[in-house]
Amino acid sequence: QKEVEQDPGPLSVPEGAIVSLNCTYSNSAFQYFMWYRQYSRKGPELLMYTYSSGNKEDGRFTAQVDKSSKYISLFIRDSQPSDSATYLCAMRAGRRALTFGSGTRLQVQP
Amino acid sequence: NAGVTQTPKFRVLKTGQSMTLLCAQDMNHEYMYWYRQDPGMGLRLIHYSVGEGTTAKGEVPDGYNVSRLKKQNFLLGLESAAPSQTSVYFCASSSPSGRSYNEQFFGPGTRLTVL
Numbered sequence: 001q002k003e004v005e006q007d008p009g010p011l012s013v014p015e016g017a018i019v020s021l022n023c024t025y026s027n028s029a030f031q032y033f034m035w036y037r038q039y040s041r042k043g044p045e046l047l048m049y050t051y052s053s054g055n056k057e058d059g060r061f062t063a064q065v066d067k068s069s070k071y072i073s074l075f076i077r078d079s080q081p082s083d084s085a086t087y088l089c090a091m092r093a094g095r096r097a098l099t100f101g102s103g104t105r106l107q108v109q110p
Numbered sequence: 111n112a113g114v115t116q117t118p119k120f121r122v123l124k125t126g127q128s129m130t131l132l133c134a135q136d137m138n139h140e141y142m143y144w145y146r147q148d149p150g151m152g153l154r155l156i157h158y159s160v161g162e163g164t165t166a167k168g169e170v171p172d173g174y175n176v177s178r179l180k181k182q183n184f185l186l187g188l189e190s191a192a193p194s195q196t197s198v199y200f201c202a203s204s205s206p207s208g209r210s211y212n213e214q215f216f217g218p219g220t221r222l223t224v225l
Contacts, residue, residue, distance in 0.1 A: 008150060034212050043114070043200050043216030044153070088152060090212075097143075097168065098214065102152035 003027050006089055006101030015110050019076040023089035023101045026070065030091040030099075033065050035074045038086045038103065047087070048074070079108045112136055114217035116201050122223045123191045131186040131220050133201030141204045142184040143168075143214065144176060146197040153200065159184055160206070191224045198222070 006023045013019055021035075032051055036044035048063045050056045050072075056063045062075040072091075076083055089101040117132045133142065144156040155168030159178040173195060175187045184203075188195060198221050202214040 004152075006152070032212055041219070043202070043218055044214075045216065046213040049212045092212070097155050097158060098212070100153040102150055 001026065002102075003099050004089060004091060004101040007104055008102055010105040010107055012107045012109060013079055015079060015081060015108055017079050017108070019074075019079050019083070019106060019108075021074040021076075021087050021089075021104050021106070023072050023091075024070055025072075025091060025099075027091075027093060027099075028067075028070065029093035031094065032092050033063070033072050034090040034098070035061075035063055036088045036090055036100075038088060040085075044088055076106075079106075081108050081110045084108050114201055114203055114215050116199075116217040116220050118220060119218065120221045122225065123188075124225050125192060127191050128187070128189050129191065129222075130188075131199055131201075131222075133184045133186070133203075133217060134182055135184075135201075135203040135215070136182065137203060137205075137215065138181070139203035139215070140181075140206050142178065143202045143204075144174070144184065144186045145200045145202065146170065146195075147200060147219075148197050156186065156199075191222075193224045196222060196224045 004025045035047045037047045038044040053067045060077045064073040086103040088103040090098045114135045143158040145153040157176040159165045162181045201217040204214045
């Protein structure tokens with residue numbers, strides 16, 4: 001079983017919809033939780049970063065971490081066609097290397 | 111400011127051939143990483159380096175070697191390529207403190223096919 005599980009999608013939504021992307025994990029030592037966005041044929045780029053449990057908001061994006069359930073989410077409000085990309089969750093424990101999910105492909109239809 | 115660059119962008123090898131992938135960063139980052147990305151597998155860490163002259167194994171190091179002779183460069187070598195090494199290879203770099211530790215800056219990737 002992988003340490004980090006992520007539904008590969010694709011997830012197709014109409015423009016303006018609220019999108020929910022999720023990851024589950026098994027390692028209770030994970031403390032830092034990140035979401036990376038990867039456009040087709042490009043390298044990933046950091047979107048949001050959260051330490052421990054709670055919510056973090058940045059514009060149309062909200063990241064949630066529920067450590068008791070070992071579950072993290074990324075919400076995108078008022079989704080745009082430019083949000084179409086693969087979203088990878090990543091997490092780490094202490095100073096260890098990042099562990100990535102396999103990514104969810106999102107398509108926002110105009 | 112080019113960020114992280116990778117050479118080459120594409121390559122086709124025959125089984126048994128060798129090659130070196132070059133990664134360069136101009137952000138003065140201490141840490142550098144090599145990942146491979148395969149469908150359904152996400153990014154898997156091959157090797158990484160926490161400073162000039164130091165390297166360490168990641169999750170999937172077999173069949174690869176690395177060197178970090180200069181702070182700005184990180185080389186990934188395949189001594190005898192196998193079809194299982196067909197993948198997209200990403201290099202990344204980061205700084206060891208604060209948000210920067212979690213923000214890895216990725217290159218554009220190298221698409222490698224081994225026949």
